[in-house]
Amino acid sequence: MTMLQEEFNEGLLGFLDASPTPFHATKNMAAMLENAGFQRLYEELAWELEKGKKYYVIRNDSSLVAFTYPKKSAYTIVGAHTDSPNLKLKPNPVVKEHGVVKFAVEPYGGLLLAPWFDRDLSLAGKVSYLSSENIIKEVVVDFQKPLCIIPSLAIHLDDKANKDKTINKQTDISPIVQTGEEFDFETFLKEELAKEGVKDVLELYASELSLYDTQKASYVGVKNDFIASARLDNLLSCYVGLLAICSVKEEIPFMFVANDHEEVGSESVTGAAGNFFESVYRRLFGSYEEFVRSTRLSTLISCDNAHAVHPNFPQKHEPNHAPKINAGVVIKVNANQRYASNTKTISKFQNIASSLGLPIQSFVTRSDMGCGSTIGPITATRLGIDTLDVGLPTLAMHSIRELAGSRDAFDLYKILLGYAAV
DSSP states (O other): OOOOHHHHHHHHHHHHHTOSSHHHHHHHHHHHHHHTTOEEEOTTSOOOOOTTEEEEEEETTTEEEEEEEOSOSOOEEEEEEOOOOEEEEEEEEEEEETTEEEEEEEEESSOOSGGGTTOOEEEEEEEEEEETTSOEEEEEEEOOSOOBBOOOOOGGGOTTTTTSOOOOTTTSOOOEEEESSOOOHHHHHHHHHHHTTOOOEEEEEEEEEEEEEOOOOEEESTTOOEEEETTHHHHHHHHHHHHHHHHSOTTSOEEEEEESOGGGTSOSTTSTTSSHHHHHHHTTSSSHHHHHHHHHHOEEEEEOOEEOOOTTOGGGSOTTSOOOTTSOEEEEOOTTSSSOOOHHHHHHHHHHHHHTTOOEEEEOOOTTSOOOOOHHHHHHHHHOOEEEEEEOEEESTTSSSEEEETTHHHHHHHHHHHHHHO
16 A cells, blocks of 8 residues: 555544544454454354454453464564553532532553643543443543633742642542532433433443643644644554554565553553453464464564653753654664664564665663563563564653654554565
């Protein structure tokens, strides 16, 4: 499939806007896979895989594995994660005090809290309910319109606001919903569900709802050099991996895995430390022997965002390993195995990029600073598969609005296709 960078980026912006939660991202990826000829499988049913067909599997509506099935052992596997740091509603979210109704929230992942203030926030996620047919159902919802806001404390009342301000996660970040105290959350939720076409709610049960910024993804810069959006970490990689597997031919062995819960350690039924990907992978082969052979012949390319050098804080970067935006895909290396790259996996990736005339950068965290990690080392440890950690240069990572280059993602897409074709 031939694609231009402008077409690629327009699709990216639409994907970002349509994916406020992992549930939405997974739903949108499934739709794109269906359009590309992939068939859905269900873990609880028996599989009868046919050579030359393409398949995908979903777990908990928030994690996805897709694969071609040419009956070959050596797979190119692209890994990413569907979740991003955000604020989630607590189970009993309504607080009424001081003349307003507020939502009680808790942070998910290591998010930057300050940018969440003074933003038009909406809600999205998943809700379970008892239908009028006495069946428990689940529905993915996005209320879209601004529903609440976290107002800043005026500088007149906080003389340290621009000096050493701290933010209390329990008391300072509750968004306000309305004035007065006449508010019932269950009634509100039923009304919003009705607007989404869900009108058979007999009783509401659990919900997983997250706040998100209603500002749309957009180009930024005199020459549109940047893309600004929420959830670039790591929907940017999800989009690249998804388009790569949708672009390869059926005879090329290729997998794409998008796990949930990376931002909180990956230890869950849908996380990289769980058995989702491994269980899907093993079912592609007739024996454990074939599966083990495949893990040793295949390569996982773990795609997650990389810290671009911040022009206002260059001292935060290791001088010889400070990636620049729009200057190439980043290979991430860490001596303590926080990234899983090694000489074997790095060399092949560099060779493919060089053959395409595309630049490559390297990232190493300063030796006096801690280093984050990815699904790469976790999956490599679990499966014994050679792994490479790469990323796209990003500023303001874990903010409510992150910044990446408008050229880097398309470069990664081309390298992944080149890698799979070798």
